Structures are given as structure tokens and as C-alpha cells.
Amino acid sequence: MQILGIDVGGTGIKTAIVETTTGELLTERTRVATPRPATPQAVGMTLKEVINEHNWSGPVGIGFPAAIQHGIARTAANIDKSFIGLPIANFFSEQTGCPVYMANDADAAGLAEMRFGAGKNNPGVVLIITIGTGLGTALFSDGHLLPNTELGHVFLSNGVEAERYASEAVRVTKDLKWKDWGERFNLYLTTMESLLWPDLIVLGGGVSDKLHKFSPMITTKAPVVAASFLNQAGIVGAALFAEEQLKRRNASPDPAR
Ligand code: BGC
DSSP: OEEEEEESSSSSEEEEETTTTTTTEESSOOEOOOEEEEEEEEEEEHHHHHHHHHHOOHHHHHHHHSSEETTTTTOOOSGGGTTTTOOOOHHHHHHHHSSSSEEEOOOOOHHHHHHSSSSTOOSSEEEEEESSSSEEEEEEETTTTEOOOGGGGOTTTTSSSSSTSSSSHHHHTTTTOOOHHHHHHHHHHHHHHHHHSSEEEEEEEEEGGGGGGGGOOOOSSSSEEEEETGGGGHHHHHHHHHHHHHHHHHOOOOOOO
């Protein structure tokens, strides 16, 4: 099935048409800036433009940087607070004129990695962490997702919230050397390990292709690998999520996306 996959981030919105049976991008990935302020109206307008640019009128899967419970946004760490409580899937469907299916961005990236990437055929507990403006997490057990884990917001032993200490945004803003940022990120990884005991940790987002620069600082027992899709996992996973929802809906029609 072909689905338009969109990954909405704190700074950029990435899009491509995805073949869901293989996870391949059928078009070149496009990127536009996330509007500021990222209000529902402004993001909706940008999504409409992006969808039009792709001449698309079919189903759209969107990974979004918030907990999304049955189509309703529950959090808004790096986006406008007015998203909280918004039936966001319906809102964007109306604004864009396309059927829109929404998942948390890290959960979407995780779906792609588990189906086609670094977590494929991996039984046990797999933790996917996306590193960008925030820290996103997706947790799988025997291939099943526990949605909306939001573990980038745990407080570390130094009293600082993880995504305010070890995100890519923090590395860039503070101009940290890879070694220094790697030590920060390792505190996050070891904290996650002591709470969840994953069998495998997969890193996605902008820094996933730089893993070699900070891997010497990592001390977890679980192996830590880069996402196979690097920072395209969110686009692919958003399309996979939409496909899953479409199949479910066809099997038993239910208004909650
Ligand atoms: C948000 C998460 C999101 C992560 C990565 C966090 O600030 O709370 O929902 O997955 O950023 O974008």
C-alpha cells in the first residue's frame, strides 16, 4: 500500500510517499521548517501545503512529538500548548481534506525499525530512542508496542529532566563536544537500562549516523545500535501506523483513530 508518511518534529516537517510492504520511500524526502509558533492552525496549514506539493489525496500517516491517545494529543513539550486535548487526527483530517492517522513520533520510528530495521526479528524488550529537539522513546516487548511511553521526561540522578540534559538540541545549543554530550547521554541510557532492562537499544533521529562519535562513552549492558532508517524511520513508521489503523478500521469500523 502507498501512504504519505509525515514526521513532524520540533524544528522540521519531513515527508515522503512510502511503500508500506517494503518500507521504501517512493519519492525523495522533503523537509520544511515547523512553523513558529507551532499552533494547530499553523501546523495544519503547513501540512496542507506539503500534502499538495506531493499531489496527494490518499491516507496520511503523521508522527507527532506528543503523546497521542486514540487521536487526541495529550502532551506538548516542544510544540504549542494549545495542542493538549485536541482531537488532532480529526483536526488535521478536516484541515487537509485527507484521512489522517496520528501516532507519537518515536512510536512511529519504532514501528519502522521493528518491522524492517534494527529491531527486526528481535524477541524480547527493545527500546528505541529518538534524539532530536526532544528525546522520544518507543518500547516493544516481543514486537508489541507499549504506546506513548514519554521517557524523555524522566528526571536523572542530577535532578535534570533527561531531554533538557541530553537531547540533540542541548548538544547544539551548548556546543558540547561529542565526548561531553556522550557522557550526558550515557547517564540517560544507563538510567533507562536500570528501569527497563531492554535487550536492545536502537537510536534514531539526527545523531544516529554519528553513533561512532559517542559510542566509546556508552556503558550499558544492552547493545546500542543506530536505527537502520537513521532519521527517516519516523516517515516510514508514520505510514506503517496509518496502514495498521486502516486495516483495523476495515476489520471493525471505529471512529477513534
Ligand atoms: C515529546 C515526545 C516526543 C519526543 C521526540 C518529547 O518532548 O514529549 O512526545 O516523542 O519529544 O520528539
